[in-house]
Amino acid sequence: MKLARIKAVCAAVLGIAAVHTAIPAAAQTPKRGGTLNYVVPAEPPGYDGHREGTFAMLQPIRPYYSVLIRVDPNNPSTTTDFVCDVCAGKVPEPTDDGKVYTFKLRDDVKFHTGETMTADDVVASFNKIIFPPKGVRSLRRGMFSMVESVTNPDKSTVVFKLKFATNAFIPVLAIPFNWIYQKKILDKDIHWYETNIGGSGPFIFKERQAGAFMRGDRNPNYYHKGQPYLDGIRAIFATKESLRVQAIRGGRADIEFRGFPPASRDDLVKALGKDVTVQESTWNCPIMFSPNHKRKPFDDARVRRALSLAVDRWGGAKYLSKIALVKTVAGITFPGHALSPSDEELKQIAGWWPDLKKSRAEARKLLKESGADLSKTYLFIVRGVDQPYKIIATWLIDQWKQVGINFKMETHPTGPFYAIQRGSKEFDVSTDASCNTIINPLVDVTKYLSDDRASNNYYQYKDREVDALYDKMQRLTDVKAQRKLMFEIAKLTLDTHANQFPVLWWNRIVVHRSYVKGWKVSPSHYLNQALDNVWLDK
Amino acid sequence: MRKYILKRLLLVIPTLFGAAALVFIMLRLIPGDICEIRMSGDGGYFDQRALDQCREDSGTNLPMMTQFINFIWGLMRFDFGTSMWTGQPVLTEIALRFELSLQVAIMATIIGVIIAIPLGTISAVKQNTWIDYVVRAFSIAGIATPSFWLGILIILGLLMSTQYVLGTPWMPPITYKPIWEAPLYNLSMLIWPTVATGYRYSAVVTRMTRSALLEVLREDYVRTARAKGLWEKVIIRKHALKNALLPVVTIVGMEFAFLMGGLAVTEQVFNLNGVGKLFVDSVLNNDYTMTQSLVMLVVMIFVMVNFLVDICYAWMDPRIRYS
Numbered sequence: 106m107k108l109a110r111i112k113a114v115c116a117a118v119l120g121i122a123a124v125h126t127a128i129p130a131a132a133q134t135p136k137r138g139g140t141l142n143y144v145v146p147a148e149p150p151g152y153d154g155h156r157e158g159t160f161a162m163l164q165p166i167r168p169y170y171s172v173l174i175r176v177d178p179n180n181p182s183t184t185t186d187f188v189c190d191v192c193a194g195k196v197p198e199p200t201d202d203g204k205v206y207t208f209k210l211r212d213d214v215k216f217h218t219g220e221t222m223t224a225d226d227v228v229a230s231f232n233k234i235i236f237p238p239k240g241v242r243s244l245r246r247g248m249f250s251m252v253e254s255v256t257n258p259d260k261s262t263v264v265f266k267l268k269f270a271t272n273a274f275i276p277v278l279a280i281p282f283n284w285i286y287q288k289k290i291l292d293k294d295i296h297w298y299e300t301n302i303g304g305s306g307p308f309i310f311k312e313r314q315a316g317a318f319m320r321g322d323r324n325p326n327y328y329h330k331g332q333p334y335l336d337g338i339r340a341i342f343a344t345k346e347s348l349r350v351q352a353i354r355g356g357r358a359d360i361e362f363r364g365f366p367p368a369s370r371d372d373l374v375k376a377l378g379k380d381v382t383v384q385e386s387t388w389n390c391p392i393m394f395s396p397n398h399k400r401k402p403f404d405d406a407r408v409r410r411a412l413s414l415a416v417d418r419w420g421g422a423k424y425l426s427k428i429a430l431v432k433t434v435a436g437i438t439f440p441g442h443a444l445s446p447s448d449e450e451l452k453q454i455a456g457w458w459p460d461l462k463k464s465r466a467e468a469r470k471l472l473k474e475s476g477a478d479l480s481k482t483y484l485f486i487v488r489g490v491d492q493p494y495k496i497i498a499t500w501l502i503d504q505w506k507q508v509g510i511n512f513k514m515e516t517h518p519t520g521p522f523y524a525i526q527r528g529s530k531e532f533d534v535s536t537d538a539s540c541n542t543i544i545n546p547l548v549d550v551t552k553y554l555s556d557d558r559a560s561n562n563y564y565q566y567k568d569r570e571v572d573a574l575y576d577k578m579q580r581l582t583d584v585k586a587q588r589k590l591m592f593e594i595a596k597l598t599l600d601t602h603a604n605q606f607p608v609l610w611w612n613r614i615v616v617h618r619s620y621v622k623g624w625k626v627s628p629s630h631y632l633n634q635a636l637d638n639v640w641l642d643k
Numbered sequence: 644m645r646k647y648i649l650k651r652l653l654l655v656i657p658t659l660f661g662a663a664a665l666v667f668i669m670l671r672l673i674p675g676d677i678c679e680i681r682m683s684g685d686g687g688y689f690d691q692r693a694l695d696q697c698r699e700d701s702g703t704n705l706p707m708m709t710q711f712i713n714f715i716w717g718l719m720r721f722d723f724g725t726s727m728w729t730g731q732p733v734l735t736e737i738a739l740r741f742e743l744s745l746q747v748a749i750m751a752t753i754i755g756v757i758i759a760i761p762l763g764t765i766s767a768v769k770q771n772t773w774i775d776y777v778v779r780a781f782s783i784a785g786i787a788t789p790s791f792w793l794g795i796l797i798i799l800g801l802l803m804s805t806q807y808v809l810g811t812p813w814m815p816p817i818t819y820k821p822i823w824e825a826p827l828y829n830l831s832m833l834i835w836p837t838v839a840t841g842y843r844y845s846a847v848v849t850r851m852t853r854s855a856l857l858e859v860l861r862e863d864y865v866r867t868a869r870a871k872g873l874w875e876k877v878i879i880r881k882h883a884l885k886n887a888l889l890p891v892v893t894i895v896g897m898e899f900a901f902l903m904g905g906l907a908v909t910e911q912v913f914n915l916n917g918v919g920k921l922f923v924d925s926v927l928n929n930d931y932t933m934t935q936s937l938v939m940l941v942v943m944i945f946v947m948v949n950f951l952v953d954i955c956y957a958w959m960d961p962r963i964r965y966s
Contacts, residue, residue: 144817148924150681150728158682158689242693242700244682300730315729315736316924317916318818341818344920345911347795348817352914355802355814376802376812390685520675520929527679540685551688560691561683 139641154282156242165340170284170304181627203270224257229288276545307333307637334640360617384626390540391607398566402477409603413456414468432612438546483533485512542631677929744917748902754841763852785846791908855887896952904941
C-alpha cells in the first residue's frame with residue numbers, strides 16, 4: 106500500500122515534470138506564415154549559381170533551388186554531416202573501392218513549372234558544372250577534378266564515377282551553388298539560367314526590383330513535407346553596414362546573414378535587449394598576409410618566417426575579437442575539423458608558439474642573419490575594406506615594428522587592389538583571405554600550392570614539396586594518414602618554407618530578431634540558406 | 644530665338660562625343676577587372692578557365708579601339724548594351740533608379756526653392772538686421788553640413804525618439820514603391836532624404852538669392868523706381884527680383900542636375916535605390932557598360948538642364964535674345 110502511494114506520488118511528480126519540459130517543446134513547434142525580410146550587403150551579379158561565387162547571389166537566390174545533398178540544416182555547424190535534399194534516404198556510401206557513388210532520387214520533387222525532377226535533370230546540371238561546354242563558365246569545375254563521369258542508368262538514379270577514391274568528393278557535391286536545373290531548359294538554351302530563375306526549391310521567385318530587393322513566395326508543392334513555414338521571403342539589398350544594423354533595429358529587416366562586427370552586435374543588443382538573438386561561429390575564412398616571394402628581402406624564407414614570428418596571434422585573438430570580426434587561432438585548415446591540428450600541435454609551428462618573447466627574439470635573430478635592410482620601409486598593400494582587412498593590417502604593421510621591420514600601408518579599393526596583387530605585383534606583402542563555401546580542407550588548402558597550380562596563389566612561388574604532399578594526401582581515404590600529411594603541409598607552408606600566413610580566422614556574428622526561429626548559424630555565410638526550416642514566432 | 648535654340652542644340656553633339664571619349668578612357672585607366680572582382684572575392688577558390696571565359700563574355704579582352712568603336716556605335720543607335728555585372732539591359736537597370744532619383748531631385752528642388760527664395764529676399768531686404776543674421780547662420784550651417792551626415796542624424800533621431808515615445812523603434816522604409824502605387828509609403832520613405840538634401844540645396848540658393856538681390860537693389864533703375872515713388876514691394880517683386888533670379892536659376896539648374904546622379908552617399912544612408920548608388924556600385928565593380936551609360940545619362944541631363952537654363956536666360960533677359 107505504502108509502495109503504491111510512493112509510486113503514485115512519483116508518477117505525479119514525473120507527470121508534472123513531463124508537462125513542464127513539454128511546454129518549451131510545444132512553444133518551439135514551427136508556426137506557418139509571415140515573410141522573412143533579410144538584408145544583403147550587395148546585389149547579385151547574375152542568377153546562375155554554377156558560374157557565380159559570391160554570397161550576394163547565393164543568399165537571395167538559393168531558396169529558389171534544390172541541391173542533391175546539403176549540410177544538415179538542423180546542424181549546420183558540423184563539418185561532416187551531409188544530408189539528402191533531392192536524393193532519397195541517406196547520403197550513400199561509395200562502392201567499387203570508393204570510386205562509385207550511386208544516388209537514388211526522390212520521386213516527389215517538382216520544378217516550379219510543375220514538371221517532375223528526374224535523374225536527367227541532375228545529370229545535365231552536374232555535367233554543366235563539371236564538364237561545361239565551350240563558352241559556358243563553371244566556377245568550381247576544377248574542384249570536381251576527381252570525377253570521371255556522371256550518368257543515369259534510369260530516371261531515378263544518378264551515378265558519379267570517380268577517377269580515384271577521395272574524401273573530398275562528398276563535401277564538393279554539397280557546395281550550395283550546385284543547383285539542379287531543368288534539362289529541358291538547358292538543352293534549349295544553356296545560358297537561360299544566367300538571367301532567369303526557375304528551380305524546385307522551397308520558394309518560388311516572384312519579383313526583382315533592380316538594386317532594391319528580390320522576393321519569392323512559398324512553394325506549396327515543396328517535397329520536404331510541411332516546409333517551408335514562411336509565406337514568403339524578401340532579400341533587401343543594403344550596401345551600408347550602418348543601414349543594415351538600423352534596419353534590424355527599426356524592424357525593416359529581421360536578419361542579416363553575412364555577419365556584423367562586434368560593435369554593431371553590441372549596439373543592437375543594447376538597443377533591443379531580448380528582442381534580438383546573437384548566434385556566433387568560427388568562419389571558414391582566415392585573414393592572411395602573404396609576402397611577394399620575388400621581392401627582396403622577402404625572397405628569403407628567414408625574413409618571411411620572421412614576419413610570422415612577430416605576430417602575437419594568441420594575444421591578438423583576445424583583444425581584436427572585441428573590435429573586428431576575427432576570433433579563432435588556427436592554421437591552414439578550419440579549426441575543429443578532423444584534418445586540423447590540435448592547439449598543442451599548432452603551437453609547434455613558428456608564429457603559433459605560445460611564448461611571444463621567444464618568437465620575437467627568434468624573429469629579430471632571423472632578420473639579422475638574413476641581412477635584410479631594416480632601414481627601409483616596405484610596402485604592405487591592403488584591400489580597402491574595414492572588416493577585417495584594414496583593422497588587422499593596422500595591427501600587423503605594429504606587430505612587425507616590434508621586431509624592427511617597417512611597413513607603409515597602402516589601401517586600395519577592391520578592383521585596383523586585385524590589379525596590384527594579381528597583375529602588376531608591385532608590393533612586398535599583401536593582405537589576403539581564403540573564404541570558401543563548404544568546409545573541405547582537401548580543396549581549401551589548394552591556395553597554398555605552387556602558383557602554377559593554384560589560381561588564387563598570387564605570391565610568385567613554387568613549392569613542389571607541398572604540391573607532392575598534397576597530391577599524395579588527396580588520393581588517400583584514411584583520415585589519420587591524411588591528417589598527418591596535412592600537418593606536414595602546414596609545417597612546410599607556415600614554418601619551414603614560410604610561404605603564406607593565416608593571421609586569425611574570422612568570427613561570424615549573426616544578429617537577428619528573436620522571433621526568427623529555426624535558422625542556425627553555420628561556419629560560412631554560404632551555408633544553410635535554403636530557409637525552408639525558418640519560421641517566425643510572431 | 645529659333646536660331647539661338649538651334650545653335651545650342653547643335654553644340655550638344657560634340658559635347659556628348661567628348662564626354663563619351665573621356666569617360667571611356669578614364670574608366671580604362673582605373674586599374675581592376677570586373678571578372679576578378681566577381682569571381683575571386685575574399686581569396687577563395689576559382690577556376691582560371693572560367694575567369695578567361697568571363698573576360699571573353701564581357702568583351703574586356705578585346706582591343707581598346709574595338710571596345711571604343713562598339714561603345715560609340717551603340718550610343719549612336721541608343722543601344723546601351725547590357726550591364727557587365729548583372730547581365731540585364733542597362734536601360735532596364737537604370738529606369739527604376741532614375742524614377743526614384745528624379746522624384747528626390749524634384750522634391751528637394753521644391754523644398755529648396757520654396758525655402759530659399761523668400762529667405763534670400765528677406766535677408767537682402769533686411770540686410771544687417773537680426774533677421775539677416777539668422778538667415779545667414781541658417782544658410783551657412785546648411786552649406787557646412789554634409790547631407791549624408793544630416794541623413795544619419797535623422798535616422799538615428801527617428802529610431803531613438805520613436806523607441807522613447809512609442810516603445811518600438813521606427814525607421815523609414817528601405818525599399819521603394821512608386822508614389823502612384825503607395826503615396827504614403829513613398830513619402831514616408833523619401834521625405835527624409837529630401838529634407839537632408841533640400842536643406843543644403845536651400846542654403847546654397849538662399850545665399851545666391853541674397854547676394855544677387857543686394858547687387859540689383861543698388862542698380863540705378865531701382866533707385867529711379869524708388870524716386871518715382873513706387874511701392875517697395877513692387878520694386879522688389881517686379882523690378883529687382885526678376886533680374887536677381889538670373890544667377891539663381893543657374894544654381895537651381897546645376898543643383899538639380901547634380902541631384903540626379905550625385906547623391907551617392909545620401910542614397911546609401913537611406914538605402915535609396917537611386918542613380919547615385921548605382922553609379923558608385925558600377926564604378927567599384929568595374930562595370931564599364933553601366934558606368935559609361937550612367938555618365939552619358941548625367942551628361943545628357945546636364946546638357947539638357949543647361950539648355951533649359953539658357954532658354955530661361957533668354958526669356959528673362961532680352962539682351963541675350965537680341966544679341
